Structures are given as structure tokens and as C-alpha cells.
Amino acid sequence: MKTIILALLFLFALVSCGNDDDAHKEESHEFRDNLLGWYRLEAAYTDTPLDLNGDGIMSTDIFAETSHCEGTLSPQYYLCRFVHHVSFDDDWLDISVDVPYSKYSMFEEDYTTCVYENKRFYQCEVNEKSKEVIIEYDYPELQDEFRIWIQEVNWEDETAYFTFKKEFYTSAGTWEEVTLYMEYKLDPDYGKN
Numbered sequence: 001m002k003t004i005i006l007a008l009l010f011l012f013a014l015v016s017c018g019n020d021d022d023a024h025k026e027e028s029h030e031f032r033d034n035l036l037g038w039y040r041l042e043a044a045y046t047d048t049p050l051d052l053n054g055d056g057i058m059s060t061d062i063f064a065e066t067s068h069c070e071g072t073l074s075p076q077y078y079l080c081r082f083v084h085h086v087s088f089d090d091d092w093l094d095i096s097v098d099v100p101y102s103k104y105s106m107f108e109e110d111y112t113t114c115v116y117e118n119k120r121f122y123q124c125e126v127n128e129k130s131k132e133v134i135i136e137y138d139y140p141e142l143q144d145e146f147r148i149w150i151q152e153v154n155w156e157d158e159t160a161y162f163t164f165k166k167e168f169y170t171s172a173g174t175w176e177e178v179t180l181y182m183e184y185k186l187d188p189d190y191g192k193n
Contacts, residue, residue: 027128028128029126029128030128031126031128031131032084032093032126032128033084034155034158035082035093035126035133035155035160036082036083036084037081037082037186037187037188037190038079038080038081038186038187038190039079039080039081039082039159039160039184039185039186039187040078040079040080040184040185040187040190041075041076041077041078041079041080041098041182041183041184042159042183042184042185043063043181043182043183044061044062044063044075044078044100044180044181044182044183045060045061045062045180045181046060046062046166046168046178046179046180046181047060047178047179047181048060048176048178048179050065050168050170050176050178051065051170051171051172052065052066052067052102052115052168052169052170052171053065053066053067053171054067054171062075062100062115062180063075063076065115066100066115067114067115069114069115069116071116072114072115072116072117073098073116073117075100075115075117078097078098078099078117078182078184079096079097079098079184079190080095080096080097080098080160080162080184081095081096081097082094082095082160083095083096092123092124092125092136093123093124093125093126093133094121094122094123094124095121095122095124095133095153095160096119096120096121097119097120097122097162097182097184098117098118098119098120099117099118099119099120099146099148099164099166099180099182100115100116100117100118100166100168100180101115101116101117101118101146101147101148102114102115102116102147102167102168102169115168118146118148120139120142120143120146120148120150121139122135122136122137122138122139122150122153123135123136123137124136124153131155132154133153133154133155135150135152135153138150147166147167147168147175148164148165148166148167148180149164149165149166150162150163150164151163151164151165151179158185158186159183159184159185159186160183160184160186161181161182161183162180162181162182162183162184163179163180163181164179164180164181164182165177165178165179165180166178166179166180
């Protein structure tokens, strides 16, 4: 009888240890880790031609439609960053991305056609299996204020692809709603001394 009990205990211990090994396997974060870092804007374009700079030529290329105004940053210097955060009970991905917006002066009730940069922040989750970046929180009150609403983020070959619904103030004096596409390329050397 003792032999049977010892054999059962031994068998139970073997089965239990096998299950523990599976439970303690490290989850892969390869996709998330590949996202991390600084990115530079490579392209920004809309689905509808606009004249933002008042030259009378409509274009979908945001680089071509940007006028240099005092205090503006040229789109060629726009940055994006993916950062992973860990707390005692959670982890998440933050994205900061420079996006264009038309400036509004509350005192003068006047819009300009200058395109300024605005840094937008998003909290995300990463799905390792489907290789998706899912926006979890998008600060909706600021999206309304700056007239830019994120639609999706995709990542492939070290490039982050953003799609936004965006309203620009045009040189015709009207607001135009467009789809804005922005492509940011990973810059592995940015921020290194």
C-alpha cells in the first residue's frame, strides 16, 4: 500500500512540475520590442488635395503645402516615439507623434493657414500574435480641440503608418475634413551621443 501511495505521489509531482514549466514560459515581446524607439517623418499626405499655403496649387503632399510661419516646425523635423511602460500591476505602450494642425487664436477669432505641429499622445496595447497596435486611450477632448482623430496605427519594416481623420483650415477660408496619412521611419541613431 505504501508503494502505491509513494508511486502516486511521485506521479503527481511529475505531472505538477510539467504544468509549472508551461506556466512559467516567458511570453514573447518581439513585436513590441521592435516598435520601441524614435521615428522621423518620411511622408505626410491627404486623400483630398488642399491649398494650405495660399499658392493657388492644390496638393495632397503636406510637405509641399506647409508654409514657414514664425514658431512652426517644418514637417521634415516631426518625430514619433514608441515607449514601453511597466507598473507593479500593468504594462502598456505609449506613442507620442507630431501631427500638423491649423492654429486658432482665441483672442482674435482668426484662423491662419500656417500649419503648426502638435504632439499627440496615445496609450496602446500590442497584440504579439496579430502584430497589431491597438489604441486603448486617445485623449478625446484634445482630439476635438486640435481637430485630429486617430483611426489606426500599423507597423511594418521599421515604419509606423498612422491614419487620422483631420480638419485643416484652407487658404479659401474654410475647414476641410480629410484623411491624413503619416509615415514615420525608425531612426535607431536618434538620441544617441
